[in-house]
Amino acid sequence: MTGWISEFMNHPATYLKIGWLQISVSNLLVILLMLATFALAVFLPFPKGHDDTQEPRT
Amino acid sequence: MSEMWTAKLRTKWQKELPIEKLLPDDQPAYVASWIYVFGVLTLSALAMIIASGIVLAFEGPAWYHTSDAGKFTNSMHFWSVQLFFVFMVIHLWGKFWMAAWRGNRFRTWATGAVAFISSIATAFTGYLVQTNFDSQWISFEAKDGFNSMGVGAFFNVTNLGQMLLLHVAFLPLILGVLTVVHVLMVRKRGVVPPIDAEPALSNRGPQ
Structure with missing residues (x-):
């Protein structure tokens, strides 16, 4: 690997420890990103395309 | 009606999962959500x-x-x-x-749950067959855990041949079958409605 990726990845992971809980920063970031994605999926409006479920206009 | 098992199976299939349900061209309005x-x-x-x-x-x-x-x-x-x-985890959440098991959808939920567990086993064996130092380290850390559970004799994580065959043959077969059954169950029962949207529909059972 070259460049910033090697700078970023080629060292031991940083861990957070709060009492009995120990988690790597990278794992915590992935979990937070998943929670954010879940929240966005629930609250963001879905783009409206053609609607096959509508009743035909009279 | 013919008594042959093929005819019985065909009749049952057509009754339970007609082609209109298997390959639908529209969905309920509530499905328009991310x-x-x-x-x-x-x-x-x-x-x-x-x-x-x-x-x-x-x-x-x-x-x-x-x-x-x-x-x-x-x-x-x-x-x-x-x-x-x-x-898959966001789908699970x-x-x-x-409460996607509502409306007689328990089997849909259960096949999804077991597929989730089998995919963990498939991914784990994948980590063991990378054929690099990472896989060597993971297997030697994992063997003590498996031995402590008493399954080390049947599931030897340091046996590359066994892990490779489980990863490329047995576990993908299990996961593949469960996925197909899961999707067929979704098509048979329909996509679960939101809890507060259509309470009558959600308790209606198989459609």
Whole structure:
């Protein structure tokens, strides 16, 4: 690997420890990103395309 | 009606899952939500995993550890797995909070849950067959855990041949069958409605 990726990845992971809980920063970031994605999926409006479920206009 | 098992099976199939349900061209209005997208995203990631995995199986570790195309395919396989789990867990959260087992959908929920567990086993054996120092370290850490559970004699994580065959043959077969059954159950029962949207519909049972 070259460049910033090697700078970023080629060292031991940083861990957070709060009492009995120990988690790597990278794992915590992935979990937070998943929670954010879940929240966005629930609250963001879905783009409206053609609607096959509508009743035909009279 | 014919008494042959093929005729009975055909009649049952047509009654339970007619082609209109199997390949629908419209969905209820409540499906127009991003949270309903994550099931098919999981399937898409699984398709990428299987496609890249087949290429890796044909070409072998001497190719995927050294050549540029091999490293790319290897990475494609790995990152598809990461996305597969991210999408599947968000799909699981969504279905859990909308109690997706309502409306006689317990089997849909159960096949999804078991598919989730079997995909963890498939991914774990994948980590063990990377044929690098990472897989060596993981297997030697894991063996004590498996031995402490008393299953080390049947499931030897340091046995590369056993782990490779489980990863490329047995576990994908289990996961594949469960996925197909899960999707067929979704098509048979229909997509679960939101809890507060249509309470009468959600308790109506099989349609």
